[in-house]
Amino acid sequence: MTKNGPPGGVESGAALLPTGRPSRPLPVLVQDGAPAGVDARGHAGPLSLDLLLEVLHGSGLLSAAQAHEVRIHAERRRRLIERNRTLEAGEEAAVVMPAELVASFALQTPQGTTLSEERIQQALAQATGLRYVRVDALKIDARLVVGSVSHAFARRNSVLPMAKEGGKLVVAVDDPFAKEVAVNLQARTELPVELVVAVRQDILRQIFEIFHFRATIRGAAADLGEGLHDIGNLEQLVRLGQAGEAVDGDDKNVVRAVDFLLGYALEQAASDIHVEPKRDKSLVRLRIDGVLHTVHELPKIVHHAITSRIKTLARLDIAEKRRPQDGRIKIQHKDIEVELRISTLPTAFGEKVVMRIFDPQVLLQDIASIGMFPNEYEQFRRFVARPHGLVLVCGPTGSGKTTTLYSALRAIAQPTLNITTIEDPIEMVVEAFNQTAVNPRIGLTFADALRHILRQDPDVVMVGEIRDQETAQNAIQAAMTGHLVLSTVHTNDAPSTIARLFDLGIEPFLVGSTLVGVVAQRLLRTVCMACRFETELNPDQMRVLGLDRRPGERFPVHAGAGCALCRDTGLKGRTGVFEVMAVTDKVRRLIVDRRPTDELQREAVAGGMLTLREAAIKKMALGLTTFGEVLRVTTDGEFR
Numbered sequence: 001m002t003k004n005g006p007p008g009g010v011e012s013g014a015a016l017l018p019t020g021r022p023s024r025p026l027p028v029l030v031q032d033g034a035p036a037g038v039d040a041r042g043h044a045g046p047l048s049l050d051l052l053l054e055v056l057h058g059s060g061l062l063s064a065a066q067a068h069e070v071r072i073h074a075e076r077r078r079r080l081i082e083r084n085r086t087l088e089a090g091e092e093a094a095v096v097m098p099a100e101l102v103a104s105f106a107l108q109t110p111q112g113t114t115l116s117e118e119r120i121q122q123a124l125a126q127a128t129g130l131r132y133v134r135v136d137a138l139k140i141d142a143r144l145v146v147g148s149v150s151h152a153f154a155r156r157n158s159v160l161p162m163a164k165e166g167g168k169l170v171v172a173v174d175d176p177f178a179k180e181v182a183v184n185l186q187a188r189t190e191l192p193v194e195l196v197v198a199v200r201q202d203i204l205r206q207i208f209e210i211f212h213f214r215a216t217i218r219g220a221a222a223d224l225g226e227g228l229h230d231i232g233n234l235e236q237l238v239r240l241g242q243a244g245e246a247v248d249g250d251d252k253n254v255v256r257a258v259d260f261l262l263g264y265a266l267e268q269a270a271s272d273i274h275v276e277p278k279r280d281k282s283l284v285r286l287r288i289d290g291v292l293h294t295v296h297e298l299p300k301i302v303h304h305a306i307t308s309r310i311k312t313l314a315r316l317d318i319a320e321k322r323r324p325q326d327g328r329i330k331i332q333h334k335d336i337e338v339e340l341r342i343s344t345l346p347t348a349f350g351e352k353v354v355m356r357i358f359d360p361q362v363l364l365q366d367i368a369s370i371g372m373f374p375n376e377y378e379q380f381r382r383f384v385a386r387p388h389g390l391v392l393v394c395g396p397t398g399s400g401k402t403t404t405l406y407s408a409l410r411a412i413a414q415p416t417l418n419i420t421t422i423e424d425p426i427e428m429v430v431e432a433f434n435q436t437a438v439n440p441r442i443g444l445t446f447a448d449a450l451r452h453i454l455r456q457d458p459d460v461v462m463v464g465e466i467r468d469q470e471t472a473q474n475a476i477q478a479a480m481t482g483h484l485v486l487s488t489v490h491t492n493d494a495p496s497t498i499a500r501l502f503d504l505g506i507e508p509f510l511v512g513s514t515l516v517g518v519v520a521q522r523l524l525r526t527v528c529m530a531c532r533f534e535t536e537l538n539p540d541q542m543r544v545l546g547l548d549r550r551p552g553e554r555f556p557v558h559a560g561a562g563c564a565l566c567r568d569t570g571l572k573g574r575t576g577v578f579e580v581m582a583v584t585d586k587v588r589r590l591i592v593d594r595r596p597t598d599e600l601q602r603e604a605v606a607g608g609m610l611t612l613r614e615a616a617i618k619k620m621a622l623g624l625t626t627f628g629e630v631l632r633v634t635t636d637g638e639f640r
Contacts, residue, residue: 047175049074052098052124059123061109070102077101097158097174097200099124117199121174125197128176134564135160135172135202137268142210142296148189151211157181160203168192174200213260213296254305258313262340262355264295266333271357275310277303277350289525289574290398293567307344307351314342321351326425329355336360339428358428367407370400371576373615375608379580380519384408384486389516390479392466394491400523400576401488402427405462408486409433412460421462422449438464446471454478463487472504479514493612494518494581495600498591512583512591520579522612522633524625528566532558532623541627545617558623575624577615577633582607 053067062070103117113119118134125132141163145154148161148169159181160172169191173181182193261284265273270286282303284296298306311318314327329340339358344351368377383391391408393401406428409419413432420434424446429435436453438444446463447470453461454474465488466472479485491497497518501511537547537555547555560570581604583591590600605611610618616630 047098047124047177049098049101051177052102052120055123055127056102056115056120059126061115061119061123062107063110066107070105070107073105074101099174100200117201121197121199124176128197130176131196133162133172133196133198135162135198135206136564136567137206137209137264137295139163139564139567140206140210142213145207145210148185151207153184154207154211155204158200158203158207159185160198160206161185162196164191165194168194170194170196172196172198172203174198174203209260209264213257213264254302254309257302258306258309261296262331263333265355265357266338266359269359273355273357275303275306275353275355277347277352279349282306282350289571290523291569303350307353310342310353310355311344314340316342316344322346328425330429341425341427360428365403365407367404367411370404370407372578372580373610373618376578376580376610376615379517379582380408380578381411383517383519383582384412384484386484386516388479388482388484390475390485390487390514391516391519392487392489392497393519393521394489394494394497395521396490396492398523399521401521404519404521404576405486405488406430409460409462417459418457419460419462420453420456420458421464422446422453423462423464433462447474450474450478454481454483458483460484460486465489466504469505472501472506476506476510476514480510491520493601494520494579494609495597495604498600499597502594508592508594512588515583515591517583518581520581520612522577522616523574524577524616524619524629524633525569525571526573526575526624527558527626528560528563528570528572530565530572531561531563531570533561534623535559537627545613545627545630547617555621557620557627559626571626571629575619577612577619579609579612579615581609 049071053062053070056062057064057067099117099120103115103120105115107115109115109119122132139162140160144164145161149159154160157178158174162170162172164170169185169189171182171185171193173195174197175181176195176197182195186193261273261275265286268286268288270288271290272287274283274285274287274292276283276285277300281300282298283294284298285292285294287293308318310329311325311327313329316325316327324346325342325344327342329342331338331340336359338360341356341358343354343356345354346352367381372380383389393404395401409421410430410432413419418434419432420436422436422438424438426435426437434456436449438446438449446465446467450461450463450471451474454477461475461478461483463471463475463485466475475485475487489497489500491500495518497520498511498515501515502508534556535558537545537557539549542549542555549555560566560572562568562570566572581587581600584603584607586603586607587600590603601611613630613634616625616634619625620627620630
């Protein structure tokens with residue numbers, strides 16, 4: 001397809017029909033040879049291909065030649081479909097909307113970017129004076145959707161009620177010219193309607209997920225003999241929750257509802273799923289980028305069925321509701337096997353279930369991609385390439401220690417090595433490792449398992465956590481007898497890990513002779529690339545971070561304005577910050593002499609170590625994170 005320039009003999013301002021006959025001229029205001037845009041606010045009727053091409057040409061996104069060829073190809077496609085497709089009685093041809101059709105050609109704009117459906121919808125919004133929105137699944141009020149429109153109406157018109165703002169119902173549509181939709185909705189809801197423009201597939205995806213999930217929940221509750229006539233009416237859900245016994249966990253509607261929850265959580269890149277019983281309802285919350293979001297409210301009547309289904313999948317005792325239980329589930333999602341660790345806990349209103357998601361694409365990353373700077377990466381790679389010694393990773397719960405250890409083991413795994421892990425519990429089953437779970441109920445602790453594993457001819461041993469003196473002594477012994485041992489310790493920074501080993505009763509000379517290196521880490525939320533903008537630190541912020549500022553000097557940084565993609569937080573995704581301390585000869589002498597932590601830190605910094613605060617500031621200076629995130633994850637009561 002021609003990318004630019006009008007076809008020969010055709011005037012630049014005229015559009016062509018597929019037959020070659022000129023149609024009415026494109027209503028484009030030309031200023032210095034460039035289109036100034038189209039104001040289509042007065043147009044009535046649904047969006048047509050001709051009108052869309054006028055808007056795109058008027059917005060400077062398509063040339064007249066490109067618009068002409070889109071018409072030709074669209075007409076050829078229509079004729080081909082009509083010639084090759086014989087419809088059965090009652091069957092309808094698949095509808096391809098104008099925006100989807102134009103986007104399918106992957107045309108290049110004059111600015112050198114691909115004309116995507118999102119960019120097309122943005123141009124339509126601008127031409128009609130409406131807002132463009134990205135559909136954020138976590139911001140959609142499902143009760144509002146099902147209470148405002150029927151499934152058939154929403155799907156037929158590609159319409160999604162988003163929220164109530166200022167007494168108006170904000171409704172996302174893909175066709176801003178379908179005015180009858182607003183009129184119909186206003187009559188249905190008795191609320192003024194404000195249309196906003198969104199991508200059709202995003203709207204349809206949310207319609208499918210909301211109505212299908214609600215239908216499964218409604219079906220489960222209806223098995224009690226009392227259907228849910230209005231899933232958005234919480235008072236009605238409370239009454240249903242007081243009637244009869246809960247449905248069975250094998251009910252097909254419950255099975256589908258749980259499958260939906262698991263798939264939805266994986267699509268949203270959640271790390272945890274919480275199913276929490278309350279007095280008159282249950283909440284489903286997802287932890288995304290370290291923050292919990294409420295995504296569904298369930299009728300209390302189906303809570304037991306949902307938890308029973310999850311416990312069945314995890315091979316837990318569904319009759320036991322008074323004691324906590326732990327289990328695991330492996331599911332397949334888009335050809336990837338994902339591990340889920342299940343934990344149940346009795347609470348005041350019933351059993352709470354938390355599912356921790358171990359996505360191999362996150363957990364088994366390449367070491368180079370977990371967020372280390374080049375010097376830190378090279379140093380850590382040398383740690384784990386050693387034939388023997390002790391390597392420790394420290395940080396609080398949820399700081400990414402498991403990801404770092406699994407990534408290190410994956411990097412060194414090969415058929416010539418026997419890699420054995422001791423975990424509590426096994427985070428994710430990896431065929432290349434020999435993995436053992438501790439079980440204190442039968443006396444299999446970290447220390448006991450490590451003692452037995454040393455008789456299994458290991459080359460590399462990963463101990464999930466050094467918690468007590470016996471485990472620490474066994475790990476040191478293993479490192480001294482020709483094994484590479486990797487483990488974690490709960491300390492705030494790398495130098496203080498040495499003091500922790502001393503507290504566990506390990507002699508300084510043993511620590512000095514076996515310890516190869518220590519890695520402390522945290523997880524920083526990163527700036528959303530879709531809405532980030534440049535700003536700068538003010539003098540107070542620089543002073544808090546301990547940065548010197550000369551008169552007139554700027555410290556440019558980035559922040560997020562907040563958009564649908566990042567759920568108005570300005571932050572999306574996470575990256576690690578690391579403090580990598582190598583045990584050099586000088587550091588080893590300080591360890592053997594049992595010198596204070598401050599001296600160890602000064603020596604490590606003199607040898608090139610970045611502290612957690614310095615590494616976080618460096619990432620902020622590179623535009624990857626914000627001042628608030630640096631302060632949040634590196635303030636441990638000290639400023640180093």
